[in-house]
Amino acid sequence: MSLEPHIATVFDRDLESVQAQIMTMGGLVEAAILDAAQALEMRDEELAEKVRQADAAIDAIEAQVQADCARLLALRSPTASDLRTVLTVMKIAAALERCGDYAKNLAKRSVVLTQMAPVGGTAGTLRRMAKTVQLMLKDALDAYIARDAGLAEEVRQRDRDVDQMYNGLFRTLLTHMMEDPRNITAAMHLHFIAKNLERVGDHATGIAEQVIYLVKGSLPEEARPKADLTDSLTGADL
């Protein structure tokens, strides 16, 4: 029996460690998105502040993942699918870090919005949208861990729902702004929140596509499904 463990075992152990960090990070990001949306709906400044502070922990894990992956590349010189996996982990960490930023931004805006009158039932719609993208993130990460291309494909398809929710909100907010100009500032913030949640959906979809690439060796052939809204007057689908 060799004293030196097999190189693949060492690599696998290192990989498991960074994957565990990714899952921790994912959990924090998911909680931040839900908490931020709840802070918005309930006008809960304390919860918003908690989300803002949690972002530092997310950023710290991301930095650690990137450093650990760089060390893994330097020490283990992985090739082929091992290399692809490390690069995928780095991309997932970067995507999660961005999603954490969006949650933090949502929390900041929710505090600003406590100074203003609510705009219809848009905060509730945004909470449902947040729940949808949080589940997409969760499933994309689960698909990564299980190397489940089927689940990843399902996440990709769900991005269409998020785009439709965003388009609906865009129109609703326009209506509220036109009906009462006092809604304009609040509606601008709500619109940005909607756009940021839609971006979280895009990142979840990006992670899902990475999983498909990892499992199948190629990216999905058809173009990503997009809600077929080409209304050039409002251009809500931009």
Next chain:
Amino acid sequence: MSLEPHIATVFDRDLESVQAQIMTMGGLVEAAILDAAQALEMRDEELAEKVRQADAAIDAIEAQVQADCARLLALRSPTASDLRTVLTVMKIAAALERCGDYAKNLAKRSVVLTQMAPVGGTAGTLRRMAKTVQLMLKDALDAYIARDAGLAEEVRQRDRDVDQMYNGLFRTLLTHMMEDPRNITAAMHLHFIAKNLERVGDHATGIAEQVIYLVKGSLPEEARPKADLTDSLTGADL
């Protein structure tokens, strides 16, 4: 004399090749940003269409850079500063690809906006903002090639100007929307364009920070300068 070139030479040659691609990509992205802003101001749908089509070329170079970098990691197993350089190149390529997406989105919105009345002189302001972030991108890439931490630091400082331009536009657009609700839809698009240009500035700053990290081995100590606007009523600085 060895028939095998020194490993460092091979690495350097490969690196030069991907760096050349990065510079080509940077040139295309810079042109796309300026063209898109001009298409907006001149209501030039043909130019906007050109920008939309150019994005495919930018995406193709990015995919090539990522593939070449992965090959470089697999074949050359770089360590220490060589590894850091390859990872930096991958990050720069991803950032440029995102900036290309922003230019394409600007071009799409400029076409939608030809259907609507101009909103004050905001298209001109956006063109100046586009010029500012294009120069930041250019200087960040030049700083990378020259490993010039001084120039990179200068780029970082200029991000503050972009934030101020954005904050000014946010307020101007709010005023136009409140004065005349018919401006609302156009102003929403112009606001997104402003936000996207500000994001290009953020990406240029991110590239500059990567350069500083590459040269000095650590990220800048002080937090990134942010325009000190904490106006919690409009929250323009979010």
